Amino acid sequence: MTYRAGWIHYTNVAPILDSLTLPAGVTAITGVPTQMNAALLSGEVDIANISAVEFIRHADVLEALPDFSVAVLGPVYSVNLFHTVPLERMRRVALTRQSAMSVALLEVLLAARGLSPTLERAEGEAEDLLASGYDGVLRIGDSALREWYRVAGPLTPETTMTMLPHEGRGITVTDLAEEWFRLTGHPFVFAVWAYRRDNPPPPALVQAMREARRHGIGHLADVAARHARKLGLPERVVQHYLWNFRYHLEAPDRLGLHEFAAQAVPGHAPLRFGPQPGGERRHVLSASADTLKP
Numbered sequence: 001m002t003y004r005a006g007w008i009h010y011t012n013v014a015p016i017l018d019s020l021t022l023p024a025g026v027t028a029i030t031g032v033p034t035q036m037n038a039a040l041l042s043g044e045v046d047i048a049n050i051s052a053v054e055f056i057r058h059a060d061v062l063e064a065l066p067d068f069s070v071a072v073l074g075p076v077y078s079v080n081l082f083h084t085v086p087l088e089r090m091r092r093v094a095l096t097r098q099s100a101m102s103v104a105l106l107e108v109l110l111a112a113r114g115l116s117p118t119l120e121r122a123e124g125e126a127e128d129l130l131a132s133g134y135d136g137v138l139r140i141g142d143s144a145l146r147e148w149y150r151v152a153g154p155l156t157p158e159t160t161m162t163m164l165p166h167e168g169r170g171i172t173v174t175d176l177a178e179e180w181f182r183l184t185g186h187p188f189v190f191a192v193w194a195y196r197r198d199n200p201p202p203p204a205l206v207q208a209m210r211e212a213r214r215h216g217i218g219h220l221a222d223v224a225a226r227h228a229r230k231l232g233l234p235e236r237v238v239q240h241y242l243w244n245f246r247y248h249l250e251a252p253d254r255l256g257l258h259e260f261a262a263q264a265v266p267g268h269a270p271l272r273f274g275p276q277p278g279g280e281r282r283h284v285l286s287a288s289a290d291t292l293k294p
């Protein structure tokens with residue numbers, strides 16, 4: 001029987017997906033987060049890198065791979081609120097239809113500041129929507145990355161590579177992952193690789209994903225160069241964008257995920273993850289470390 005994957009194919013997943021060879025018996029489709037979230041829940045696909053908030057909302061039926069994430073500690077550059085007035089003065093904010101996660105995150109961040117602007121779904125370029133009367137525009141993914149650079153670029157040789165600029169052209173870009181870090185001190189997990197608990201992925205697929213990720217992270221400059229051309233952005237910018245991601249759902253990422261879950265979806269079912277890889281090898285390592293004790 002065929003196992004069907006649904007990939008959100010934003011540039012931030014390129015270090016995993018670009019060199020992924022699907023094993024026999026696995027097929028894949030691609031789409032934006034809201035499409036892949038729905039495809040997984042309706043059963044159209046069997047595994048997808050879905051918005052973490054959908055994983056949390058459906059924790060009663062879903063499980064996630066224990067070592068895959070799209071996460072950052074600090075700014076992400078592609079989940080952006082573009083605004084022309086201070087956050088406190090925003091009255092109408094346009095939301096993207098592509099994203100579940102960023103909307104839930106924005107709601108948490110606004111609530112933390114005691115703010116409640118009107119939130120409406122509206123598509124289009126951030127600058128056009130701001131010109132048409134919105135005070136804020138939420139955008140994600142590749143178009144948000146491009147629009148951030150249009151506002152805050154071009155980078156000068158002196159621009160620090162640890163924190164890129166966030167304003168220009170009369171527009172401030174509030175990076176939601178950076179705001180989350182300021183609020184909690186935790187990483188923010190945007191996506192996990194989830195599947196229905198009664199239908200886990202074949203081990204060959206997970207193995208292929210781990211190999212593809214190892215290859216992608218090992219050749220990040222090549223991945224960045226390829227995607228910089230597609231995005232029409234400088235290689236240096238895309239390289240910075242990509243090396244900033246945390247793809248392994250490590251302990252700090254899980255802390256961030258649990259903190260977000262508690263704030264955004266109170267009363268959610270316990271989050272479940274599949275078995276950790278390489279358990280045996282770790283056991284052997286700790287045994288040999290024991291033998292080194294004096």
Ligand SMILES: C=C(O[C@@H]1C=C(C(=O)O)C=C[C@H]1O)C(=O)O
Pocket residue numbers: 008010012013033034049050051052070076078079098099100101102103140141142144190191
């Ligand atoms: C950081 C991003 O992460 C993505 C954002 C998602 C969302 O907002 O629902 C879902 C999957 C992530 O891969 C981005 O694409 O900008």
